[in-house]
Structure formats: C-alpha cells, structure tokens
Amino acid sequence: MIAYFDCFSGISGDMTLGALAELGVPLDWLAQNLKDQLGLDDFRLTARRVKRCGISATSVSVGAENGPERDYQAISQMIAQSRLSEPVRRMSMAMFDRLAEAEAKIHECEKARVHFHEVGGVDAIVDMVGTAMGIDYLGIEKVFASPLPLGSGSVTCSHGTLPVPAPATAALLKGVPVYGSQIPFELVTPTGAAIVTSLAREFGPVCDMVVEKTGYGAGSRDLEARANVLRIITGSRPDAGADAMVMVETCIDDMNPEIYAYVSDRLFADGARDVYMVPVYMKKGRPGVLLQVLCDNACQQDVMSRILSETSAIGVRYYPVRRRVLERRAVAVSTPYGEIAAKQVKTPEGGWRVAPEYESCRRAAEACNVALRTVYESALACFVHDRSQKRQ
Template identity: 50%
Template sequence: MTKALYFDCFSGISGDMTLGALLDLGLSLDELRRELAKLNLSGWKIAARQEMRGYISGTRALVDAPEQHHHRHLADIRLIIESSTLSERVKAQSMHIFRLLADAEAKVHGLSPDEVHFHEVGALDAIIDIVGTAIGLELLEIDEVFASPLPLGSGWIQAAHGWLPLPAPATLNLLAEAGAPTVPDTLRTELVTPTGAAILAALATFERPSLRLQGVGYGLGMRELERPNVLRVWLGERLPPEGEERPEEHHHHHHHR
C-alpha cells in the first residue's frame, strides 16, 4: 500500500508550519533531532510546543537558528548535505528543494543559481526546515505527497534588501515552475513563503487524492491571523480512484500481451 500525505493549505504553507504538522502527526522530535545532527552544523535548536490558532490546537515547531554572518551559496549547502551521513533519499529531496529555491531566487535578482546568496534561504533555519521536512517524510514512511491549491495574499513584506510585493517574487516563480493552482485571498499578509512553496514544488502533486485516512496533523504558523493560521496534513493509504483497476494489475496485463 502506498502511504500518502496531503497538504491542506487553507492558510498557506511555510517551512516551520510543515515541520510542525509532521510533528503533530506523530513524528518523534528526538528522532528528528538525531537525524538533523548528521548535518555537520552547529548553532541550531529545535523544540515543539502545543498552541492554539483560533479554535484549533496544533504543534508549533520552534527552530532557533540565529542569523549567521557568512552568507551561503548553493555550493555550500550542497557540500553540507552531501557530506552528511543522512540517507540518500533525504539528501536527494533536500537538494532538489534547495535547487528550485536557488533557481527561483536567481530569476528574481537576474543572477545565475550559483551566484545567489542565500540570506533568506541558506540561512540556518531554512536548512533545518528543508532537511527536517525530508527527514520527517522518510521517518513517517511517506511515499507520495499531494497538495491543495495555494491561497495567495497581497500587500508588502520587508525582506533583506527592502520591500517586496506579496506574494514574494521567489514564491511566485516557484509556483509558476510547478504549475501550481492558486486561489486569491483577501488577507494582506504572506501566506505562502518561498521555503513552503519550494517544498511543494519539489515534492507534491497538486491534487486531492482518494485516501483511507489514518491521521491528521496541524502545524501552526508563527502569527495569529483573523483566521486559523495552520497547515493541515492528512495522512492515509492511497486508494485507487473510483472505477479504476489497480495499477499493479494494469502493468501486469501489459507485460503479457
């Protein structure tokens, strides 16, 4: 049976909301820390806290990773990930996410992906969010990832180099590259961050699958908005869509014709 995870992004998605949702689903914080320790990086901590957003209780992932002074490039991140003792699957997924993020940021600034300074992105907290997500999916034994349409707010955000229009340009580039479905949202706030967009662009199919549900997790966003600022994930066994043969039987017939 295929284990699938559906990202129900009614209030968008960020890296820490993703980690919070996986922890809420039952990912062990100790196991997550033990795997993250395989990155040869110091200066970060991760904790989890039960909190409320609106009337909904869930898990907030608290990643404590102070701004560092040396800005990393994609090559630095590749070195950190490749030289770790993490599994091949976690390394590949993490690098895929970072690669898409670098491409999207590069396009915003008119640079090549290798020239991009990861101030927003190669900041230590993004490394923990992204590699932590790949680790969480592996520990929860998720085979496939799906996602809902993404709500996009408007307004402005203060970034490292000044003001940027929302959705952030890098976020929009990532969603365009992935052909992601988007829906307008009246909130004048950032609902989908570049890290959140990169995780889905790299790993998700944008549709709601048929699932036999086994669990639900709520990952809390940092801010309290006028609606519950949470990311909901549905965990379940993938069911074949109504009226379709099982894919296994399908292949089976073809081989013997």
C-alpha cells in the first residue's frame, strides 16, 4: 500500500494522527500500545468530529501531564529499549534524528544533548511514534507528499518570538519543494516537518495510484482562507512492480576522459542506481559523451550537484522515469573453487535464474589460477545441480 500526504494546509503531528485515525487506526489501540510498548504514561488521546470550511475531519488532541522535557539521547534510548516493532523503531528514530540534526546546527551544540523543548514532551513523542505505529498498522510501504505551504508572521516558543517558518522547520525542509502564502499562522510545525520529510520518498503532484481510502485530520485553527486539514490518500500503484525514478543527464564535449571513471564512482557513492556514458555527436560535429544517471528522488539533488561540481558541464536535464525490476535475493553457491556469491532472480514466469557476482568469481579464479569463465560456468552448473537435488 502507498500513501499520499496532501498537505495543502500544512502538516502537524495532531493533523497526521487525525488523518490516520480516519483511515482505520484505532486510537484506543494506539494509546494502549504506546503505554505497553514504549512505556509512556500520563497522557490521553481524544478525538472528535469537526468541520473545517465544510469538510468533516477528525481532530485528535494529546492530553499530557507536565512531564520531563527530554533531550535527543533520552528519547533515542527510550525508543531503542522499547518493545516497538523494528519498522516502528526505525521510522520513529528517523524523525527524531532529523530533528536533532537540525536543532544541533541551529544552536551549535552536540547532537546527543539537543534539548527539544516544545517537541521533547509527551505530546510530541505521541505524535511521532504514534504516526510510525499508524503507518505500520495500515501496512503503508511507501509515502509520497505534496509541496508544503508556508504560513507567514511569527510564532512564540521557548526561545522567544521567531519568524514563520520556525528555524527548525526551515532546516528540515531543505531540498523539499515549498510555496508561500499570506495566511498569518504556522502551517508546517517542526513536528509535522520531521514526520513528512522522514517518511516521504518524493514530493510533487498526486502519484499514479488506485485510490482506496481518504482520511482528513483537522488542525486546531479554523482558517477562513482554506480548510485547515491534512488529507492522506491511500491506495495501490497501477503497476505495483514499477519504481518511480529520476534520470539526470548532460552532454559533455570538453572534459579529460580520465575523469569519467572517478565521477562515476562518486555518483554511485551519492546513491545513483546506474551511470551511463553514451558516445554522441554534438553541434559542429564534435564527438562528446551523454552522461546519464538513474537515481531516486531522495538523492537527485546530490547527483546534480556532483555532476555540476566534478565535470565541465554547465547544466543538467532531469525527468521522471519508471523502472520495473524482478524480485531478487543474494545466495551463495558452493563450487570446486570455493563459495561464490550470486544473485538469484525470479523470472516473470515464476522460475528462477542465477547470476554469479563478478568480483566473487574473479577472486576465486585468481586464487585457484583458473580462467574466470571456468569459475562462472561452474557456479551456474552447481546452482542447477543444487536445485535439482532439493526438488528430489
């Protein structure tokens, strides 16, 4: 299942919990598991139906006693020592980790000692860990989100009166598409920014999907200009086997060719899935190279920066592409030349084929002083033999 966070009025922790509740996450279950699995006490979750500009939505509020304001180290220890599932722990830590990193840079302090103030209390822990539990409960595997609207004016916090967006929010939104508005309120809170930037794979228009459910979570204010709600749409991809990727490319005709291999290695380190160098003829008949890099949205900015800083290119093109990959898993094949690492790939017909890993074959060939082809063919033959033995 995938989810699209339509943040046309911004996002906060309460809005997210409200939308997840409408999608089917039971608040009683959420509260009980936060107490049992996380060890969080002295809070209560309440929900009520409200209308925002005529749209019916769920408003969730977290009531909490004046508990301790925890720093990043205390919260991370609480999550690590909890009985939460591994996916919930991972998502929760990603949110607090991003927030701590942003706060550490703003206040020039050690990350472990970042004191969250407004977002270190029980209510913010409920918002973020509760969101992670809700995502896991609904079986949501991928999250996408809209560009985020920023309000205007100022917000009062423990550090005084600050401009909107708050410094932590602005830091969290680095690399995320945003747009301005004249609404004189904070539309994206630090908690909301930590949630959406940690969960969302990419930001843009509604992704291709078959809609199943829609949930509306209400913000605390009733804005006159627009419905103050977060809409979360869940569904499935029309082509469940396809990944949304980005192709970044540029043409180069004036660079030392020795640099290409180095740049390729750096691009893979930046997260590129594939790097291609295609010979082309450019204007005035000059031979050149079309450098193409396939990557996901999360590392697109890093890839573009790498190309523009490490090559002689003065610009890049980028556009969305779809990629479908076959199911695969890592296996080890026992051969007369030792154990060979390989990829086992499932074919569209349901069968399996094996692809020995080059580096593993090369090391075995050098160690045994035999031809690389011999090791490769032995790995294939041993894989087929092992599978036939298992079927018997």
